[in-house]
Amino acid sequence: MKRIELKKVSIVFLTMLLFLSIQIPAYAADTDTTVKIPVEQVFNSQNKDASDEFMYALLTDQSDAPMPDGSSNQRYVWNMKGNIAAEITMNIRNAGQYHYKICQITEKKENYSYDERNYDITVEAFYNADNQLKVITVVENQDGEKVSGISFKNSYTWQGKDKSGPSLISKISKSNSVKTGDDSPIMGYFTLLLGSLVCLIALIRENQRKKKGDAENEAQ
Structure with missing residues (x-):
């Protein structure tokens, strides 16, 4: 009888171990974390009449890199209006190292001064001792210096008109100007495409520089 009871206890114990071994990996696979x-x-x-809305982009050259909702082709674009602070939110589901670049892609207009700085973001995702997915986010400016935040500063300088009104030369120039059609939408698309391309090239060069540095460190 005792042997039978011991066998039953052993079977129950082994069944519990098997159940736990199946459940723990499933729990780890379902966990994710959020990066802001x-x-x-x-x-x-x-x-007061000057437009205070500007356009920005988050880019990556990694096909497996997590992206915010609303992204397309590893590119996320958004607008910001006035003096404001916003957050870009991404869900990270897998461990790995992901690289991004944030830059301004606003179509340039007269009398505006645009902040042309870009920022490199590195997101390091890993599992800790408790099998929880954690992330470390590092932000660097275009000089490779670590910074605590991302900030773009734009301005508009108003060119006031003389009380006497526009000069005769400006009137003649305006009257003699030939209108060839409104090509502003085409130029706008071209400007946005060019801005994104510049940011993407900078991101690729930055990743190559980091890989070269890592290789030199390993060689030493």
Whole structure:
């Protein structure tokens, strides 16, 4: 009888171990974590009629890199209006190292001064001792210096008109100007495409520089 009871206890114990061994990996696979990247916009202008809305992009050259909702082709674009702070949110589901670049892609207009700085973001995702997915986010400016946040500063300088009105030369130039059609939409698309391309090239060069540095460190 005792042997039979011991066998029953052993079977129950082994069944419990098998159940736990199946459940633990499933739990780890279902966990994820959220990364929030704060971005600040500062706009200075003495003219209330000046447009205070600007466009930005988050880019990556990694096909497996997590991206915010609404992204397309590893590219996320959003607008910011006035003096505001926003957050870019991404869900990270797998361990790995992901590289991004944030830059401004606003179509340039007269009398505006645009912040042309770009920022490199590295997201390191890993599992800790408790099998929980954790992330470390590092932000660097275009000089490779670590910074605590991302900030873009744009401004508008109002060119006031003379009380006497426009000069005769400006009137003649305006009257003699030939209108060839409104090509602003085409130029706008071209500007956005060019801005994204510049940011992507900078991101690729930065990744190559980091890989070269890692290789030199390993060689030493």
